[in-house]
Amino acid sequence: MNSEYYEYQLTIDKILxxxxxxxxxxxxxxxxxxRYTFxxxxxxxxxxxxxLRKIGVKKGEKIGVIDWDTDVYMHNYYAIPMLGAVLHTVNIRYPLELIAKTILHAEDRYLVVRDEFMPLIEKAKGIMPVGMKVISYSDSKEKVRSPLDTxxxxxxxxxxxxxxxxxNVxxxxxxxxxxxxxxxxxPKGVWFNHRKIVLHAMSVSLVGARPPLSLTSNDVYMILVPMFHVHAWGYPYVALMAGVKYVLPGKYDYSFILRLMDKENVTYSAMVPTILxxxxxxxxxxxxxxxxxxxxVTIxxxxxxxxxxxxxxxxxxxxxxxxxxxxTCPVLSVGYYNSAIEGLDDNTKFMEQITAGAPIPLVQIKIVDPATGKEKETGKIGEIVVRAPWLTQEYYKDPEKTKALWKGGWLHTGDLAYMDQYGxxxxxxxxxxxxxxxxxxxPSLLLENAISLHPKVSQVAVVGxxxxxxxxxxxxxxxxxxxxSEEExxxxLLKLADEGKIQKWWIPDRFIFISSMPLTSTNKIDKKVLRDMTQTK
Known part of the structure; x- marks a missing residue:
């Protein structure tokens, strides 16, 4: 029997x-x-x-992007994968040598570069891939002047x-x-296919509609996660899928961001704690x-x-x-209200919603003994291992680290946690x-959390x-x-220990007061730098 059945593919062009x-x-x-309409x-x-097709971009070729959070980047989030090519979101906060190293490792054939980053690429010309073509742009739309052929x-x-x-994608x-x-x-290369990205966007869209966020298509998003970092947590895809107005801040300037939030009526953002x-x-x-x-806000x-x-x-x-x-593409869990807590008092719900959250749809999470792999009981600390339809299947060109990542058929996060009675x-x-x-x-995070409650503390990080x-x-x-003072x-902390909230022996031997925290390229507190600082302070 003849059939013209069409096997629908979950590809990024379908979101657009x-x-x-x-x-x-x-x-x-x-x-x-x-500004654009959808x-x-x-x-x-x-x-x-x-x-891109006319200048010779072929299926499977990788195109790196070096840019802030702009409309140009948003174009590339869609146009490059739609061609069957691969979008490489280059970490612009890496040092030049590491930027070049990731471009070489990814085997980029093209590079889209904002004008202010062109001197960086010109400087690195001698160590970039042979034959790589550079696509440049400026906000003014004037052609970028460069000794490179762009x-x-x-x-x-x-x-x-x-x-x-x-x-044919x-x-x-x-x-x-x-x-x-x-x-x-x-740094290790992680990659994702179309299906993983589409399913991730669907699940994030679905869970965002639940309380306490209760997001609708009338909300206005400004995501303050760099677009080079884990697809800006998937929100450039979620935005078109959920039908929300989407505001791009460009280079982060916090006074300007506040003005832009006011002007564009922003109602929702996602970010790391440092940005908040x-x-x-x-x-x-x-x-x-x-x-x-x-x-x-989701943190x-x-x-x-x-x-x-x-x-x-x-x-x-x-x-x-x-x-x-x-x-993990990246979202695994969010502090939405599941059925176990939706009827509880407001304070209990608040304390649960600011945890790492409950698994979002299609995610399986276990807490296991790192040595044996045996699942831990509720309330017991172990390593988080996960399964979901959007996890990376491998570290790019690194079979040994991939083997450790996927030991026993579960992705090993390296994070220690416990699951409470509410999930x-x-x-x-x-x-x-x-x-x-x-x-x-x-547990350094529990100790940091306790110190953060002191009314005179803005930020805290604990290292060994x-x-x-x-x-x-x-x-x-x-x-x-x-x-x-240190004594305050x-x-x-001694009072919290007497109340049973922390152990007395957890109280740090040293308190070091600093004016600001060192940050990683993704605005997380850099504990490697802090450990080094303990040797000099």
Missing amino acids: DSGSRSFSDREIVYRDIR RSFANSVKRLANG IDFWELIESNEPSEEEI NESDMATIFYTSGTTGE YLLLTNPDAPKYLHVFKRWK GGSALPEGLAKKAKELGITVIGGYGLSE YIHIVDREKDAIKSGGEFI IKDEKWGERPAAFIVPKEQV IRQF
């Missing part, structure tokens, strides 16, 4: 087409420079895809018609590649209390300190925690960051330092809000 059809007049806004954006993306990005759009030609084709932030050693801290402590923040009252990348969460709540911000890794995950440490003192572990008697002891680095902090 769905968004432009169902929400054609929704906007994508880049700072105060350019319809005009889709048209522009298809022009770019046609232009292709003008805007011409690729403006000199081409939007092609509706069906391209399969959902199993590689769509994106990027490199881990390097917080646990040398920088916004709430910005000198202009008191002018925008009316913005905070409508603002909903990931690092644990959400209880002190910061309570400060946000005082300002009227709805804040929840989330959890994921570069290797919410409480991260207590990275396996590598756990402080082993006298044969027992001191060598100790002749105990092996390791904790040292706490503190950014104070105002003058505070110690007495505060």
Whole structure:
């Protein structure tokens, strides 16, 4: 029997087409420079895809992008995978040598570069891949002057018609590649196919509609996760799928971001804790209390300190925690209300929503003994291992690390946590960051959370330092809000110990006061630098 059955492929072009059809007049806004409707954006993306094809981009070839969070980057999130090519989101906060190393390892054939980064590429010309073509652009749309032979990005759009030609792209084709932030050693390449990205966007869209976020298509998103980092947590795809107005901040300038949030009526953002801290402590923040009252925020990348969460709540911000890794696309869990807590009192719900959250749809999470792989009981600490349909299947060109990542058919996160009676995950440490003192572990994240509750503490990070008697002891680095003594902090922690909230022997031996925290390329607190600082302070 003849059949013309069509095997529908979960590819990124389907997200673009769905968004432009169902929400054609929704906007994508880049700072105060350019704005598009979803319809005009889709048209522009298809022009770019046609232009890329005409300059010779072939299926499977990798195209690196070096840019801030811009409309140009947003175009490339769609146009490159739609061609069957691979988007390489280059970490612009790496040193030049490491940028070149990831470009070489990924085997990029093309590079899209914002004008202000062109001197970087010119400097690295001698170590870049032979024959790699550079596509440059400026916000003004003037051609970029460079000794390199470059292709003008805007011409690729403006000199081409939007092609509706069906391209042979399969959902199993590689769509994106990027490199881990390097917080646990040398950066590793992780990649994702179309199917993984589409399913991830669907699940994140679905869980965002649940309380306490309760997001709808009337919300306005400004995602403050760099677009080079884990697909900006998938939100450039979620935005068109969910039909929401999407605001792109460009290079992060926190005073400007607050003004843009006000002007564009932003109601939802996602970010690491450091970014929330920088916004709430910005000198202009008191002018925008009316913005905070409508603002909903998901925090990931690092644990959400209880002190910061309570400060946000005082300002009227709805804040929840989330959890994921570069290797997991990234979202695994979010602090939405599951059925176990939706009927509980407000304080209990708040304390659960600021944890690492409960697994989102299609995610399986277990807490296991790292040595045996045996699942831990509720409330017992072990390593988080996961399964989901969007996890990276391998580290690119690194079979040995891949084997360790996927030991036993579960992805091993290296994070230590316990699951409570309601099904919410409480991260207590990275396996590598756990402080082993006298044969027992001191969970640095729980200790940081306790110190963050002191009213004079703005930021805190705890690291282990060598100790002749105990092996390791904790040292706490503190950014104070105002003058505070070591003894004040110690007495505060002793009180928490008497209340049974921490163990007395967890209290740090050293308190080091600093003016600001060192940050990684993804704005997380850099504990490697802090450990080095313990040798000099």
